Amino acid sequence: MREFTVPPLVTAPPVGGLADAVFDHAEQDPHRVALGRKGEDGQWQDVTAGRFRDEVLAVAKGLLAHGVRFGDRVAIMSRTRYEWTLFDFALWTVGAQPVPVYPTASADQVFWTLYDAGVTACVVEHEDHAMTVGSVIDRLPMLGRLWQLDAGAEAELVLAGADIDDEVVHRHRRAVTPDSVATVVYTSGTTGRPRGCVITHANFMYECDTLLARWEPVFRSGPGDGAATLLFLPLAHVFGRMVEVAAVRGRVRFGHQPVLAAQALMPDLLAFRPTFILAVPYIFEKVCDGARRAAEAGGKAGVFDKAVEVAVRYAEAQEHRAFGTGPGPSAALRLQHQFFEKAVYAKVREAMGGRVRHAMSGGSGMDRRLGLFFAGAGVTIFEGYGLTETTAAATANPPERTRFGTVGLPLPGTTVHIADDGEIWLHGPQIFSGYLNDPGATEAVLREGWLATGDIGALDGDGYLTITGRKKEILVTSGGKSVSPTGLEERVRAHPLVAQCIVVGNDRPYIAALVTLDQDAVDHWLHMRNKPPLAPADLVRDPDLETEVRRAVVAANTLVSQPESIRTFRILARQFSEEHGLLTPSLKLKRKAIEAAYAVEVEALYR
Structure with missing residues (x-):
């Protein structure tokens, strides 16, 4: 489509x-x-x-x-x-x-x-x-x-x-009036000087009133x-x-x-x-990882992992029923799900205050399995997609038919178009009026009312959008293979020990990655294995830790063909931070800055 x-x-x-x-x-x-x-x-x-x-x-x-x-x-x-x-x-x-x-x-x-x-x-x-x-x-x-x-x-x-x-x-x-300018919001500037997006009162009113009407179960209790x-x-x-x-x-x-x-x-x-929260995937990852660490500390890691598996299968069965491709959870699965409700799922919800039943996620992609787990645990996360230029959400999963792993359908009143090169174009009343003081940049992205987003994606047969990458971030190896790094990075980052991952390989013979660690998760991992605390320089050379990260890389490689896979990786001693100019304030990777800061490490991946 x-x-x-x-x-x-x-x-x-x-x-x-x-x-x-x-x-x-x-x-x-x-x-x-x-x-x-x-x-x-x-x-x-x-x-x-x-x-x-x-x-x-x-x-x-x-x-x-x-x-x-x-x-x-x-x-x-x-x-x-x-x-x-x-x-x-x-x-x-x-x-x-x-x-x-x-x-x-x-x-x-x-x-x-x-x-x-x-x-x-x-x-x-x-x-x-x-x-x-x-x-x-x-x-x-x-x-x-x-x-x-x-x-x-x-x-x-x-x-x-x-x-x-x-x-x-x-x-x-x-x-x-509705056409009056409400605010000028500057983009995060991942590829140059931030630009000021001119957003009107009408943009905000349409966006918010649409969300309130369509996602009423979220905003009403x-x-x-x-x-x-x-x-x-x-x-x-x-x-x-x-x-x-x-x-x-x-x-x-x-x-x-x-x-x-x-x-x-x-x-x-x-x-x-x-009763509901709107967050980025990082928050949900932290909730899940924290729950598992607590279970492991109590000697119940196996129980937690089994509960996760049941929650994923339960939510997946519900998803099939919603789309008419299955009967829903079986009686045996319902019994298993009920068994873990008090022991695991209620505790996960309690970590978010106890009353949360719905959430919205945006800013970056969420792993499908993570979304299924939360849905099975009683918190449905509606993943969406948008930009500063679209006054936040342009697409989102609807309450009655959530397709996990996608960013959902266009918001009511919005059209999604996939251009010949795969670029996502958007049209709707929430689209901004242009960049402040930059008519050239405005003309480059606004074309007869359509916003050329710079993102690459695909629509399935039901109109659900999947984001596969950004045009400017597509890597082309020296062998001519085009690779979108986003999916690989998200799958590696899904491992509890991994904080961040950046895939490199532009004009190189193969794809490689730099990986940073979640220190809280690593400290817990060391404690549970009776390992002494390690300095960062020693930690990145720990063979057992390297084996864990390699598992994450292998899991990511199952998503792609062999020429697109991560051949090698390096664990870094510290995380990418906004303080060092390597992340935007919204926690997006500044790819050029990271590759420049870690030029020696990147070069070593190809020796």
Whole structure:
């Protein structure tokens, strides 16, 4: 199949903007709990719709008092926290345009974003961020204001705007139309300078309202069990911003968690107890790996592995039934599944707070087996696909017919087209309006309303999309064989001991790989085998560890032909990090940077 369209379910509102939902909801039900805000004591506090409206209004007044006007761009550089959402909606209330900046951005990256966007004011989280902005401020003549969240920015603005009449704010709010620019989100810059994607209020409204309508089982919960989600994705990334807007528009209680790391995230999942989460595959991998390590430590690794196998077979049988290719789980399989429910599956769900039954995954590919395991354990993960340019999701698996290992069907109102060279083209109301200050780049990807994504994929007979790689990442060996590295890397990374994998081989005689290790998993592995702790230099030469990684490579090679397979690999002593310029803030590999940083190691693979 070369093209597939799903009819629309919603239309973008003909008037208004994103902030209207805050005021409308507060008027209709001011006492409804809209958000959770973590206090200084670490406890979650309820924020009602009325209180959130009042806080948004007060900050909006302060912004006006400080000279922020309709159409101004204001940067926000912070981790995911309550104040980001507060400032987002306050800025949208006055018709300004938030420009997100990753909290880990370097001074050069900060300068480029603020300069290219022409920001007039900036909100930062703490002193380090303020110093980063300060180091480049002499080259930013338009930047006139800087507020620091940890230095009382919210209180400062509330005080400054105390004398401004409510009606002044509402005049600004009523001037916002669906075609008004909502935000400029910069791409992660894996292949060069980040580009600013211009996203309108209509883009966000259509995207979020479609998700809320089509995936209602995710965003709604049963009677007496209010829907809730914990937002831990970076709000500098379009996926996180989409979750934020959808939660507000869908009246879903949500909280913020600033650290995308299992050690910090898991306790807040237990405390906040969301009914669904939206995450990247890394999170689900960590949950699964952590559960297995706990089982192994208790001498029950065999039980856990058997439970995984049963869950996978159970979910696969359900999948066959949904697509009319099988009768569903057999009686014997149902009994086995029931046996492991309390002993294993309930504990996996409890690690995510105990109430999670649905999740959405994006950002990178998820291993089919991992998705089947979670579904069999009672948490259905709907994998999807999208870009900054598509205001997050363009495709996703539908609730009633999830095909694991694919990124699903086009969102309602969206068309997916596969070009002659395999490139994915997208068309729909959530497609951005272009790159800021870069008409040439805009013309290169927007063609009569179609977005040329740069990704390679295929549609099956039912319209489900599978991503096979990126055009710019296709490796061509010296023998002329074209290889997409993505599938190989994801399969190697599925091994519990592996943190990252990058496949190399462009203009080389064969395909090879660099592999990094998950230190927590390695420490557990050493302990369970009564091995002493090893320094990184000794660890990468451990023959037993090398054997484990080789198993991961062999498993990956089963996916491809012999000329496409990984012939050799090298284990590295440390992980690729954003700090060293080897990962984007959304954890994607910077391939050219990695190959340059590890040029000696890559060369050694071909001796």
